[in-house]
Amino acid sequence: MSARQGLVLSLPAVLFLALAFVYPFGYGLFLSVTPRTGGPLANYAAFFGDEFQRASIGNTFALALPAALLCVLLAVPLAYRMRHGLRGERVLTALLVVPVTLGPVFIADAMLFYFGPVGWFNRTLESLHLIDAPVRLLHTYGAVLLAIMLTAFPFAFLLMLGYVSGIDPALERAAHMLGAGRWQTFRRVLLPLMAPGIATAFALTFVLAFGVFPSAVLLGEPGGSTRVLSIAAFQAAYERFDFSAGSAIALVMGALQLALIGLVFALRARLYAGPARGGKG
Amino acid sequence: MSGTRPAGPLETALRVLFAVVLGVFFINLFAAMATVVVNSFAQTWFGGWWPSGFTTRWYGYADSQFAMVDVLRFTIVVTLAVAVLACLMGVPAAYVLARAQFRGKRVLLALYLLPMLMPPLTYGIPLASQLYRTQLAATLPGVILINLVPALPFVILVMTPFIEQLDPNVERAARTLGASPLQVFRRVLFPLLVPGILTAALLVVVRTMGMFELTFLVSGADTQTLVVALYTALFGAGIRPAQAVDALAVVYMLTTLTMLVVALRFVSPTQMVFRVRE
Numbered sequence: 120m121s122a123r124q125g126l127v128l129s130l131p132a133v134l135f136l137a138l139a140f141v142y143p144f145g146y147g148l149f150l151s152v153t154p155r156t157g158g159p160l161a162n163y164a165a166f167f168g169d170e171f172q173r174a175s176i177g178n179t180f181a182l183a184l185p186a187a188l189l190c191v192l193l194a195v196p197l198a199y200r201m202r203h204g205l206r207g208e209r210v211l212t213a214l215l216v217v218p219v220t221l222g223p224v225f226i227a228d229a230m231l232f233y234f235g236p237v238g239w240f241n242r243t244l245e246s247l248h249l250i251d252a253p254v255r256l257l258h259t260y261g262a263v264l265l266a267i268m269l270t271a272f273p274f275a276f277l278l279m280l281g282y283v284s285g286i287d288p289a290l291e292r293a294a295h296m297l298g299a300g301r302w303q304t305f306r307r308v309l310l311p312l313m314a315p316g317i318a319t320a321f322a323l324t325f326v327l328a329f330g331v332f333p334s335a336v337l338l339g340e341p342g343g344s345t346r347v348l349s350i351a352a353f354q355a356a357y358e359r360f361d362f363s364a365g366s367a368i369a370l371v372m373g374a375l376q377l378a379l380i381g382l383v384f385a386l387r388a389r390l391y392a393g394p395a396r397g398g399k400g
Numbered sequence: 401m402s403g404t405r406p407a408g409p410l411e412t413a414l415r416v417l418f419a420v421v422l423g424v425f426f427i428n429l430f431a432a433m434a435t436v437v438v439n440s441f442a443q444t445w446f447g448g449w450w451p452s453g454f455t456t457r458w459y460g461y462a463d464s465q466f467a468m469v470d471v472l473r474f475t476i477v478v479t480l481a482v483a484v485l486a487c488l489m490g491v492p493a494a495y496v497l498a499r500a501q502f503r504g505k506r507v508l509l510a511l512y513l514l515p516m517l518m519p520p521l522t523y524g525i526p527l528a529s530q531l532y533r534t535q536l537a538a539t540l541p542g543v544i545l546i547n548l549v550p551a552l553p554f555v556i557l558v559m560t561p562f563i564e565q566l567d568p569n570v571e572r573a574a575r576t577l578g579a580s581p582l583q584v585f586r587r588v589l590f591p592l593l594v595p596g597i598l599t600a601a602l603l604v605v606v607r608t609m610g611m612f613e614l615t616f617l618v619s620g621a622d623t624q625t626l627v628v629a630l631y632t633a634l635f636g637a638g639i640r641p642a643q644a645v646d647a648l649a650v651v652y653m654l655t656t657l658t659m660l661v662v663a664l665r666f667v668s669p670t671q672m673v674f675r676v677r678e
Contacts, residue, residue: 124581125496132493132552133511139549140515140523147526193421200418211422212669218429220660221653222610224631226432228649231634232439232642233432237447240428269429281670301410330519333612337634349613352521357617362529373522380517 151367162367166351172368175351176375178344182260182335183328186267190275190324191317198279199309203288212280215273226269227337231257234265260344266334267327275324282316283309286395312395318387322380329376348372436653440646462647465640466629467622472651475625477540478615479608482547483601490555491597497556498563512553520613523549528617538620546614554607555600562596595666602663603671609656626652 152159166172201208218226234240236253244250256262286309294304332349339345352372356365440458442451462468497509515523527546528537536542574588575581612627619628630652633645 120496120500122502125500125502128492129496129508131489132556133508135489135548135552136511136515139527139545141511143523143527143530144518146530147523150526150529196414197418197421200414209669213664214426216660216664216669217657220606220610220656221433222612222627222656224610224612224627224634225436225649225652225656228630228634228645229432229436231637232646233428233435239431239435239449242449269425272425277670284670301408305410326517326519330521330613332521333631337631349519349521352525356525356529362525365525366529369519369521369525373518376519377517 147366147370150363151370154363154367155361162364163371165364166368166371171346172351175346175348175368176371179329179331179347179349179372179375182264182267182331182345182347183325186264186271186328187275187321187325190268190272191279191321193272194275194279194320195313195317197276198283199305199313201280202283202286202309204284212277215277217273218269219273219277221270223266223270223331223334224337226266227334230262230266230269230338234262257338258340260339263331263335263339263345266338267331271324271327274327275320278320278323279313279316282313282320286312290395311390314390315387318383318390322383325379325383326376329372329379348375433653436646436649439643440650442643445643458641458643458647459651461641462644462651465644466633466648468629468648468651470622471624471626471629472655474540474623475609475655478543478547478625479605481540481544482551482608483604485544486548486551486555486604487597487601490552490600491559491593494556494559495563497560499568512556515549515553516557520550521617524614524617531618537618538623540623542618543615543623543625546618547608547611549614550611551604551608554604558600558603559593559596562599563593566592599663599667599671602659602666606656606659606663609659626655 151162154161154165157164205211232238234256236255240256241250241253245253290308290312291304294308299307330349331347332353335341335345335347335350341350348368349372352365352368354365355368356362438451439445441454441456443453443455445451459468493512497505497512524546527549531537531542531546536545570592571584571588574584579587609625610627611625612631615625616628616631619625624632626648630645630648633640633648637645
């Protein structure tokens with residue numbers, strides 16, 4: 120392929136992303152430092168200076184970190200169990216894609232009735248005499264965490280499954296043959312091979328949880344413990360019609376997310392990075 | 401391979417964990433989904449295990465209140481347009497990434513990857529403000545445009561490994577035999593690309609159906625997708641009967657799951673979640 124051909128073929132995509140991603144991004148930076156009133160950093164000062172606004176950072180991490188950790192902690196042993204395939208694997212994985220596909224808005228709708236005071240969940244627990252009165256599940260931090268997990272867990276699980284099934288079973292057999300027990304094989308052979316996948320799954324699940332918006336509004340306490348960064352940014356831009364302040368908060372959000380992903384991948388780079396296949400070499 | 405050793409306590413514990421976690425997960429997920437379906441057909445359902453009676457009138461009501469059919473039509477037009485445009489721009493770009501080595505490739509890769517690593521609001525809010533200014537917000541082109549931002553990189557990232565595994569010698573052979581670049585594309589390359597393009601397009605359709613945040617930023621009264629209409633209906637909870645909102649949710653669910661079933665004929669579920677290449 121000549122340089123000219125390559126350029127022509129890449130041009131539409133590059134131009135589009137320059138126009139619809141890079142430019143808005145730069146424009147957002149510009150907007151954020153040209154507030155309606157005050158100096159260039161007034162938006163940032165207002166955000167970090169206001170305790171209510173600043174709390175949205177902590178609220179977001181308080182949801183995203185446990186969600187990502189729990190999802191990965193559950194996904195790793197389950198994916199390990201399925202490493203050699205399972206009967207009905209295709210049906211199981213297809214069912215797992217369902218909540219991912221339906222997305223947080225639908226999940227919120229379903230949870231609103233199901234976990235409500237007269238919903239099937241409370242009703243079942245009551246008739247089993249596990250509880251005396253309906254438990255308040257909705258409009259709490261826990262409901263949002265649960266909603267995130269419903270879409271993020273299958274996501275993490277399928278990602279881990281992709282990694283685990285890429286590990287050559289011969290390596291495991293070799294470890295057994297050399298006298299390693301199951302736990303040793305997992306700890307010394309499989310886990311190191313899975314580690315880069317774990318880091319990636321954690322980062323991507325974190326991204327999914329960090330952007331939480333509809334479920335935080337519909338199922339949480341959007342004025343309190345689940346007032347996350349995306350709510351703060353959205354309210355500034357669309358309820359106070361201050362796109363400048365909204366852009367500033369959105370950029371704080373982007374910077375924090377990139378920082379955490381950067382950290383995860385920096386740690387990941389220190390992990391084992393070699394072939395996951397046996398054979399010559 | 402598991403036959404090499406008797407199942408130890410670790411294996412048993414794992415089996416129990418596996419069954420319990422997935423069991424609890426699926427029972428609650430499907431029960432919650434069933435609640436939505438049952439309620440959409442309920443005359444009234446204030447308490448009790450089951451509604452007092454069944455009716456289909458909420459679907460008609462939802463159509464008159466939420467313009468459901470129009471919203472559905474709009475959703476289909478948007479998702480198809482996004483899929484087609486993302487493939488038109490993304491496939492050639494992926495071809496370059498897969499076949500050519502050049503300086504600045506990392507920069508190009510970063511440009512393609514960044515939109516997927518950024519929270520949508522970081523570029524969505526300023527982009528929406530631009531679209532409002534140019535009167536493109538709340539129009540069909542505006543909704544398509546903002547949805548293309550994550551869709552295009554997605555197509556590139558799906559297509560690049562697909563093209564890498566096609567043998568370049570096939571194209572070379574065609575050229576040696578005297579085919580013009582256009583002929584190589586039409587007769588050789590395109591037929592080979594079709595399965596990959598179909599996969600990418602279907603995945604984009606499924607993702608765009610559920611894409612809430614970006615669409616929400618630019619949609620107006622007549623330019624809502626199903627997921628945005630559902631959110632708006634839920635946000636104004638209490639204004640309209642919950643059964644009508646659930647009727648809308650069922651229509652959204654059926655549309656999305658139909659696309660998912662079609663997509664799963666071509667892709668394995670593990671491919672549905674985006675997998676970063678090593």
